[in-house]
Amino acid sequence: MTRRITWTLLVLTCVLLVLAVVPLAVSLTARERVAFRDNQRAATRVIAAAAEEYLSDHKPATTMRQELDTAARRGDCAAVYDASAHLVAGTPCTAAQGPDAEQMVGQILTGSEPEGPENAGRLLTAEPAGEVRSPAGAVVLARSAAPLDARIAAIWGWSAAIGAAGLGASVLLSVRLARWVSRPLSRLDASARRLGEGALDERAEVGAGPPEVRRLAATFNTMAARTEALVHGHRTVLADVSHQLRTPLAALRLRLDILAAGADADTAEELAFAEEEISRLSRLVDGLLAVARAEQATPRPVAVRLDEVVSERVAAWAPVAEERGIRLTASAGPALSAALGAGHLEQVLDNLIANAVDAVPEGGSVTLDHRTADGAARLRVRDDGPGMGPEAKAVAFHRFGNPEAKGTGLGLAIVHRLVTANGGTARLEDTPGGGLTVVLELPLWP
Known part of the structure; x- marks a missing residue:
């Protein structure tokens, strides 16, 4: 400008x-x-x-x-x-x-x-x-x-001097005017960028620039204050809900354990079924809270090494995969750095690997690979499990989108929200030969 x-x-x-x-x-x-x-x-x-x-x-x-x-x-x-x-x-x-x-x-x-x-x-x-x-x-x-x-040379010399002086004065005035207008806008742009990156306490300077820019800065500060209050309110609600739901569930599970200790065989079996339902309810509550946190995520991008995180998560899930007879591997890829929020890629991979391990039968395989494509970092998680039909893939990223899911049905919703909050995309493809491939397009670190 x-x-x-x-x-x-x-x-x-x-x-x-x-x-x-x-x-x-x-x-x-x-x-x-x-x-x-x-x-x-x-x-x-x-x-x-x-x-x-x-x-x-x-x-x-x-x-x-x-x-x-x-x-x-x-x-x-x-x-x-x-x-x-x-x-x-x-x-x-x-x-x-x-x-x-x-x-x-x-x-x-x-x-x-x-x-x-x-x-x-x-x-x-x-x-x-x-x-x-x-x-x-x-x-x-x-x-x-x-x-x-x-005399003619003097006339043109003075004319040139007057023109140069006028042009010099115009340069000074135009630069000062341009800076007077653009500097507050640049600071406002920087404040908006930091607010978008998660600095909810960010505010713009109101006392500089034209009146229109000052009013815009004041409006931005009002919006930022309301956003901060709204986000903090939601976070408080999440914390309260987490506490208020988990405590009764834990107490209920403890009472069922006490009852099962002194009950006969038939009653103990019924109580065991009740405990399984309570465990399922606990996982469902945890999943809903994870989705809510992901939807409120306002990430501050940092440089995340894809090869290092992929290797780390594969090593962490390898014992679980081996226990179920599944081969979990990571293909060698280039040293890429993506611009993501801290800890988001680990959470995304944990959900994708957990879904793949649950879906793949014994003797199957899950493979992770990454590379650059179209100016972005492309990360794929492939399995040779039963895959998904077109209808299931169309709603897979919604909450409880897959009614046939073995877990809570919230893992892909969390993945989609975290990836899109960081400026990336997520899609599902069929694996050649059968199975499902999750393709993530992540922004590269500049």
Whole structure:
């Protein structure tokens, strides 16, 4: 945003400077040229008036000589021609003589207005001596164009300096304006990112930037406060529910154990069935609480080594798999780091391996592998168990989505929630030859 605002203001300033300064400089240049030419023509007319007294009135050439000397002292070159275009008098400088001067004299003597060319860095002007229609002669004056060029250069130099100063001021103002607008937005963006990563106590700075940005920051703080209160309230409810449910279940199980110790065989068998149901209810409560915690997860991403976590979880579940006659292996893969919440990948793999081990019959296998694909880390858990039908796969990530599940039916729901909360995806595929493959796409650590 800072660059866009700065470049927009700079382009606008450049356009305004070009539209204002360049026409002004062109106008001043034209005025200087006209003024220089008029001044030169006035000096030429003075010499022409003195030459007329000599050529037409046949007076002494004293006045004409004085004017020529005055022109020479100013650095001008002048030449006086008679009606036959013959040179009568002139200054020591011969710049007013030559083909260009003679051509201008011819035009003057024929009654036309000559154009003053530039000769050897000098501008030429010619004026008739006497009446314009029947002049007694002509005067040509050559004046150096260096003073005119110097004034024009000064005009364009000052114009360039003014433009550069205006552009510099625009740069400073545009940068300050852009930072004044963008800095609060950048801080607000950083606060929103930290809030999304789990820092519920994060708040934005309200006292900087335009009024609209301040109102946005105040609204963000209100939203963050309500989110924090809501999350903390849910966490408190979960803790209370966990305590209030587990305590009566544990007490009920203890009473059943006491009753079973002194009961006859038939009663003890019925009490054993009751204890199994209580154990199932305990697992169900634990699963529901795990799903609720996963749904409220606000992870702060950290670098998680996939190869290390996969090897660790396979080693942890290997005794369980061996006890059930299942081969649990992990294929060698590259050293990848995914951006996940701390402990989330371990929880995901525990649920997936537990589901696979429960589903695969004795003699089956469960394989884990990982690699990079499409700019993400792809982790697969494959088994050669009975698999799932299309209808079961469509609702497998929902709570109790698979009615045929041997466990609580919440494991895949927990996996899906933890993976999506970290910016990844989860899907189910059929394993070639039979079975189920869970494919996880996880964001790579930058």
